[in-house]
Amino acid sequence: MNSFCHERHDHDFDHDHSFRFDNSIVVVSSVPRNGQTGVSPNIKSIKLVLDRHFNDGWDWNNGCIEIDMWRGTLCSGLHLVPIRIQRSRESCGGRRIIYVIPVNHLRGGTTYRIRIKSISFDRNGVKTTKYKLITFTTACR
Secondary structure, three states: OEEEOOOOOHHHOOOOOOOOOOOOEEEEEEEOOOOEEEEOOOOOOEEEEEEEOOOOOOOOOEEEEEEEEEEEEOOOEEEEEOEEEEEEEOOOOOOEEEEEEEOOOOOOOOEEEEEEEEEEEOOOOOEEEEEEEEEEEEOOO
16 A cells, blocks of 8 residues: 655655645546556556545645555455556646556456545544545456
């Protein structure tokens, strides 16, 4: 599992560290798209486009996200996929980009799941945890 919060330096990002964001994180799109089939097993990374959502009146001042990747199905069994994380920012709009980079090549004809866990705290220390799941299936080789 890779987690991050905003306080760390960029050079620490490839390690299993945390980076703190000011607001809760929302995934607005991904490449491959959520639910996409026939994805090339030769892809080098999965792109997650993140945006801060409106905080519904709360004064969010702390939060983290954790990302992990799994292959397989609930019926056949899920297996953790080792990943590295790289981050960037769009030049237009300033959205945060997270690249999930599998350490090993993806398998053909396999369903993959990327789980994004967002943890936020309001000014009173009340914790809110949200999950986003991105799934895609690779084409047979």
